[in-house]
Amino acid sequence: MFIELDLQSETPIYAQLIDQLIEGIASGELKPGDPLPSVRRLAEDLGINLHTVNKSYNLLKQEGFLQVHRKKGVIVQPDGMPGVTEAFEEKLRQQLRSLAAAAAVRGMSEEAFTQESRSVYRNAITNRGGEQR
Incomplete structure (x- = not known):
C-alpha cells in the first residue's frame, strides 16, 4: 500500500490519509477483506502521530469503509461498501x-x-x- 502525505498541505494529515485509503479502495488496490497496518505500524511507517492514524481509521470505520477486529486488526470492509446516502x-x-x-x-x-x-x-x-x- 502506497501512501504519500504532504506535511506542508493545508489539508489535515488525517484527511489526506482518509482520502488516500478511499482512493485505494476505489481503484481496487485495496480489496474487501484486505488487512491494513496497525495504527502504531502505519504511524511509524509514515512518521506521524499514532492518534492521527487512529482518527483516520475510526472515521473510516464510522463511514463503513473499514472493520476493526481485536484479533484480525483493521481490514477493508469485507461485506460491501456503504451505499450512497x-x-x-x-x-x-x-x-x-x-x-x-x-x-x-x-x-x-x-x-x-x-x-x-x-x-x-x-x-x-x-x-x-x-x-x-
Missing part, C-alpha cells in the same frame, strides 16, 4: 459547489469543469492495470 449526497454537493465556484472565478468553463470532473472520477475507479471496475 442523503448525507453523502449533501456532502458531495457542498464540495462540488465550492470547487465549481472556484473554477468559475478562475474563468474555467462549465464544459471544462465537467470534463475534468469526469476524468477525475474515471481515474479514481481505474485500477493499476488500466481496467475499469
